[in-house]
Amino acid sequence: xxxxxxxxxxxxxxxxxxxxxxxxxxxxxxxxxxxxxxxxxxxxxxxxxxxxxxxxxxxxxxxxxxxxxxxxxxxxxxxxxxxxxxxxxxxxxxxxxxxxxxxxxxxxxxxxxxxxxxxxxxxxxxxxxxxxxxxxxxxxxxxxxxxxxxxxxxxxxxxxxxxxxxxxxxxxxxxxxxxxxxxxxxxxxxxxxxxxxxxxxxxxxxxxxxxxxxxxxxxxxxxxxxxxxxxxxxxxxxxxxxxxxxxxxxxxxxxxxxxxxxxxxxxxxxxxxxxxxxxxxxxxxxxxxxxxxxxxxxxxxxxxxxxxxxxxxxxxxxxxxxxxxxxxxxxxxxxxxxxxxxxxxxxxxxxx
Numbered sequence: 279x280x281x282x283x284x285x286x287x288x289x290x291x292x293x294x295x296x297x298x299x300x301x302x303x304x305x306x307x308x309x310x311x312x313x314x315x316x317x318x319x320x321x322x323x324x325x326x327x328x329x330x331x332x333x334x335x336x337x338x339x340x341x342x343x344x345x346x347x348x349x350x351x352x353x354x355x356x357x358x359x360x361x362x363x364x365x366x367x368x369x370x371x372x373x374x375x376x377x378x379x380x381x382x383x384x385x386x387x388x389x390x391x392x393x394x395x396x397x398x399x400x401x402x403x404x405x406x407x408x409x410x411x412x413x414x415x416x417x418x419x420x421x422x423x424x425x426x427x428x429x430x431x432x433x434x435x436x437x438x439x440x441x442x443x444x445x446x447x448x449x450x451x452x453x454x455x456x457x458x459x460x461x462x463x464x465x466x467x468x469x470x471x472x473x474x475x476x477x478x479x480x481x482x483x484x485x486x487x488x489x490x491x492x493x494x495x496x497x498x499x500x501x502x503x504x505x506x507x508x509x510x511x512x513x514x515x516x517x518x519x520x521x522x523x524x525x526x527x528x529x530x531x532x533x534x535x536x537x538x539x540x541x542x543x544x545x546x547x548x549x550x551x552x553x554x555x556x557x558x559x560x561x562x563x564x565x566x567x568x569x570x571x572x573x574x575x576x577x578x579x580x581x582x583x584x585x586x587x588x589x590x591x592x593x594x595x596x597x598x599x600x601x602x603x604x605x606x607x608x609x610x611x612x613x614x615x616x617x618x619x620x621x622x623x624x625x626x627x628x629x630x
Contacts (some may be wrong), residue, residue, distance in 0.1 A: 279584075279611040279612065279613055280611060280612055280613070280614055280615060280618075281609065281610075281611055282393075282396075282398070282567075282583055282584065282609070282610055282611065282612060282618055282621060283398060283583070283607050283608060283609045283610070283621070284398040284399060284400045284415065284568070284581075284583060284607065284608045285398060285399055285400065285606065285607055286400050286402070286603055286605055286606055286607060286608065287300075287303075287399055287400065287401050287402070288402045288597070288602060288603055289401075289402070289403050289404070290403075290404040290406065291405070291406050292341075292344065292405065292406050292407040293341040293342065293344040293345040293348065293405055293407055293408075293409070294344045294345065294347055294348040294351075294407075295348060296345050296348060296403060296405070297344065297345035297346060297347065297348025297349040297350075297351075297352070297420075298348035298349070298351055298352045299348075299352075300345075300348075300349060300352070300419055301348060301349040301350070301351065301352025301353045302352045304349075304352075304353065304419070305352065305353060307620070308619070308620055308621065308622070308623065308625070309397055309619055309620045312394070312619050312623075312624075312625040312626055313363065313619070315626035315627075315628065316394070316625075316626045316627055317362075318626075318628075319626065319627040319628060326358055326361045326362060326365065326367070326368060326369070328357050328358065328361065330367075330368075331361050331365050331367045331368070334367055334446075334447070334474070335365070335367065335455075338455045338458075338459060338469065338472075338473060339409060339454070339455045339458040339459050340408070341405060341407055341408045341409045341458070342409070342420060342454065342455070342458060344407070345420055346360060346361070346364055346365065346420065349364055349419065349420075363418065363419070364418055364419045364420045365420075365451070366418060366420060366421050366447050366448050366450060366451025366452075366454070367446070367447050367448075367451065367476075368445055368446070368476065369448060369476075370443075374390060374391040374392075374437040374563055374564065375388075375390030375391070375436075375437065375509075375510060375525075375557055375559070375563070375564030375565075375566075376388060376389055376390045376391075376434070376435070376436045376437060376509070376510065377390070377436070377507075377508070377509050377529050377530075377533065377548065377555050378434045378436060378482045378507070378508045378509075379506055379507045379508075379533050379539075379544055379547075379548065380482065380484045380490045380506050380507075381506060381538065381539055381540075381541065381544055382488075382538075382540070382541075383488065383541070383573055383574070383575050383576070384484075384541045384544065384571055384572065384573050385424075385426075385432040385433075385434060385482065385484040385490075385571070385572045385574075386541070386544050386545055386548050386569065386570070386571040386572075387424050387434035387482070387548070387569070387570055387571075388548050388549070388555060388556060388557070388566045388568075388569050389415070389423050389424065389566065389567050389568045389569075389570065390557050390559075390564045390565055390566050390567070391563060391564070391565070391567060392560065392561075392563045392565075392616070393560055393565070393567065393612070393614060393616040393617065393618045393619070393625070394616065394617060394618070394619055394625040394626070394627070395417075395619060396567050396618050396619050396620065397415075397416055397417060397418075397419070397619060397620055398618065398619070398620040398621065399415065399416045399419075399620075400414070400415050400416075400581060400608060401413070401414060401415065401416050401422075402592075402594070402597055402603065404428075404597075404598060409458045409459065410427040410428050410429060410457065410458060410459070410460075410461070411427060411428040411598055412425050412426065412427045412428070412457040412458070413425060413426055413427075413579050413592060413594045413597075414426060414457070414570065414572075414579070415568065415570070415581070416450075417450035417453075418448075418450055418451070420451065420454060421448070421449075421450025421451045421453060421454045422450060422453040422454045422457055423450060423453065423568075423570075424453065424570045424572075425453065425457050425572070426457070426572040426574060426579060426594065427457045427458075427460075427461075428594075428598055429461040429462065429485075429486065430462075430485050430486030430574030430575065430577070431456065431457065431460055431461060431462055431463070431465075431466060431483065431484075431485050431486075431574070432483070432484045432485070432572035432574050433453055433456050433457060433466065433481060433482065433483055433484075434453075434481075434482050434570070435449045435452070435453060435479045435480065435481045435482070436479060436480045436482070436508050436509060436510050437449070437477075437478075437479055437510055438477075438478035438479055438480065438494075438496070438510060438511065438512060438518055438519065438520070439477070439478050439518065439519070439520050440477050440478075441478070441518075442497065442498075443476050443477055443497065444474060444475055444476055444477075444496075444497025444498075445474060445476070445497075446473065446474030446475045446476040446497060447473055447474060447475065447476055448476045448477065449477065449479045449481075452470070452473055452475070452479075452481070452495075453481075455469065455473065456469060456470070456481070456483075461485075462485040462486070462487065462489070463483045463484070463485045463487075463489040463490070463491050464489075466481075466483045466491075466493075467483065467491055467493060467502055470493045470495055470500060471500050473495075474497075475495045475496060475497050476497065477496075477497070478495065478496035478497070478512075478515075478518050479495055480492055480493065480494050480495070480508050480512065481493045481495060482508050484572070484574060485574055486574040486575050488575075490504065490505075490506065491503070491504060492504070492505050492508050494512045494513070494514055494515050494518075496515060496518050498518070499515060501514040501515055506533075506537060507530055507533035507534050508530070509526040509527075509529045509530040509533070510523070510525075510526035511523045511526045511527070511530075525557075525564075528554070529554070529555050529557075532547075532553070532554045532555055533547070533555065541571065541573070544571075545569065545571055545580065545589060548569050549566075549569040549582055549585055549586065549587060549589075550585065550586055551585035551586050556569075556585045558585075558612075558613050558614070560612065560613075560614040560616050561614070561616065565612065565614060566584075566585060566612075567583065567584075567612065568581060568582060568583050568584075568610075569581070569582045569585075569587075569589070571589060576595075577593065577594045577595030577598075578591060578592060578593055578594060578595070579591070579592045579594055580592075581608060582608075582610060583608055583609065583610025583611075583612070584610035584611045584612045585612075587610055590605070590608050
């Protein structure tokens with residue numbers, strides 16, 4: 279078993295200051311060094327148009343652009359490099375897994391992906407200049423893997439496929455845009471209909487009113503449906519699905535066999551390694567790295583790294599009123615020897 283961790287990062291201030299703080303932390307880090315080596319193998323086959331990216335981001339969440347400017351100032355990089363790493367627009371995204379279920383007052387999801395992509399940063403951000411406060415793990419620094427904002431909108435997403443990408447945002451930046459700008463499920467559905475999508479994902483939305491929607495989003499179309507469970511295939515846009523859906527169907531059937539679970543029971547169904555939903559396919563880009571839970575009515579969140587873990591609980595409402603989180607790090611274990619982006623040297627794509 280490999281010991282892993284996520285740093286808890288708390289920040290109150292403007293988006294520019296937030297970006298600058300993050301850039302200062304990233305300078306010289308393993309995350310940056312490993313990502314630089316990853317790009318040496320997977321060179322981008324496109325150029326990022328700064329004006330186009332800026333216009334796209336400002337349309338949906340203008341203050342996120344200020345965060346990107348803060349990152350640039352701290353890192354001293356050319357804007358093209360900053361956008362490649364942190365812009366979340368017209369950039370490539372790998373395949374992944376993930377399972378999500380909602381119930382009475384909660385959204386719980388397993389984040390299934392490759393260790394060499396995992397940043398290990400659990401963020402609490404309360405902006406002073408605009409946009410909504412949020413809690414959740416980051417991806418590509420500015421994006422969010424899942425999360426909840428101050429109004430109780432909770433979100434997660436599930437990968438469908440990378441075929442025929444479009445000129446749009448990748449999933450983690452879409453997650454950030456939703457949390458930054460939407461108060462509830464109806465507003466998030468409307469934004470997902472307007473956002474240009476790079477790849478095909480399902481976005482699961484849950485709010486303080488108890489509403490849940492699953493939005494099937496691809497560069498070619500958007501469909502909205504209601505359900506309490508989602509894995510890695512579309513129910514409506516079936517023509518967008520991959521050819522091999524056995525594992526996705528299997529996990530979904532397990533989730534659907536357990537409707538009406540209380541939050542603690544649902545968390546154990548998702549996080550226990552022997553229940554059939556938690557995945558250890560790390561080498562196939564589909565191993566469960568964390569399990570998140572969000573409680574919009576209560577303003578609380580749970581988080582666990584690896585399986586068979588008791589979650590760390592965060593009272594986001596108290597934090598919004600000024601009470602700092604006493605912990606600096608969340609720790610866990612996963613059954614893999616693959617290096618993690620933020621922990622290990624050699625978390626790149628060079629063959630060894």
